[in-house]
Amino acid sequence: MSSTWKPFTITSFPTVPLTTTFTPPPLCSGVYLPQDRNVLMMDHEASCLPSGFKSQESSFFSPGIDCPQGYWSACHDTTGVASITTVTCCPFRGDISLACVTPSTLGGRWASLFCTWIAPGGNGTTVSYTGSSAADKTSTLPSAMTSPDGINAFGVRIVFQSTDTPSSTPPPSSLSSSSLTNTGSGTTTSTTTTAGALAAGTLVEASSSGLSTGATAAIAVVIPVVIIAGLVGLFLLWRRRRRQQGVDGLGANAPLAQGPPGNKYYYANEAKWQQPLAPQELPVEQSGMRAELPSVQNSYEMPVGSPRGPSSA
Template identity: 30%
Template sequence: MEPPYPPLTTTFTPPPGCFGTFPSWAIHGTVHWFLQAETWNATTCFPTSFQFNPTATVTYSPGICPSGWTSACNSLKTFIGSIETIHTCCPSGLGCFPKDPDHRWESNFPCASPLYNIDRSAWSIPATASVASSQYNYAIQIMSQNSPSPGLSNTPTRTSVSAGTSSGSVLPSIVIPYPPRPGLAPGAKAAIAVGTILGVIFLAVIVYMAWRLGRQRRGTPVVSQPEAMQQPVQAYWGNSEGLRGQPFNTGNLNANQNPAMELGVEEPRK
């Protein structure tokens, strides 16, 4: 969001029940879906002007983290003449983390909790589904000005090179050519060309004679070899203990038999 930024100078206190222990986590595999708390999109749980659209993130300046929220991480943003610190406020117990490109929901919910165990049977989670066992939440961004940035000004300057002239104009480049190399006489060049041609002809004659000699020794005419037969392509299913080492045709591969596993997620039950 470009300036001006809305202020958040008073401590915002969310109503009770906005951010409880309701499990909010992502399940991905054959079907992608996300379990959310009922209060996530409640405007009363967030400060005024907060945007639930991740492409229209609001940064408050000056700003204070809401009550029960802490500055989980920060980053620097440079403007003309100053360096600003962007703080990411998360509910207590949640923090910032490196985003996984396979977890598409993390761009919307930057705050996450540590991993915890999930009761699959209580939530009817399929055994073939992978679960990102973290609680996610929106983040509130605030900005604080640090200090003037040295070396920055409103007008950019251009560096020029002059040679003591009053106008300060840049001198043109000076190209110094290499000295010419001594060449060969025309007669020497002709001799080299003739010798090269004769050498190529002599080598071709030797190759032909060797081929004829080998053919006479075998006593059989040279025939073209038949093309190799196309063999069926086989591979090995290496990620399943029950099928390890068993060959199968790749044309019959069913991707749903072995959903992709990711770091930081609970593997599906076998």
């Protein structure tokens, strides 16, 4: 006879507080293969979980305002009472982050394991785990995993309401962090929510403070370029002004070049004979402007009827 799973509605909780950050011992940092379940798990021992933990679906830490160290807030809901928020904290190890499992899919040896991670498809990945043999010998072995192989965990389930988180203090860090999950085809970011946002029933994206590596590199590149461009601009302006000063020195106010003294011209083949010739250019100091005169002298003829000198006998 098959049974139908029904959602668990929360209306009230026993007082099992988890108001400080629980830190698991160092031996809980790996992946294990417990003999009683024969599935790969994280934090399967009671010592790896907060005091008072129970694996039943109806078991919660209340009030719980902080996930344990090495856990992140994988999912939350306000089913039942809107002012009360339930959070399932799932563990992560390196680049493997476990996420929430729909309770209706759990059964058999996976019952009460509310967190899981599914290996990537294709070539999959290799995960090292610690197992115990029949002789109670512990060894660490590699395991080649591909989808739908996975790793499971109980998860730590907490519940709180807005009055459990003082508004004067920031929300717990473990409820406002983001983790990375290796999916085989790339790395995806799982965004978590802050305790204040969970109480309000809204999802907010976690953000990091300070400049990113890309922004720092961009600043390091842009600043030298701006400085070099400024120096080049100053050099071009200085050269332009120098050229402009040189042109102004040859303007209308510049003194005219002085020619040789006198206004007499000489024929080159008559060194001892000189004749004043009409100047080809009028001096500037006389006319105020330069002007050209004809380059040849005018010729004149004597009248035809003019008396001629005495003729020789």
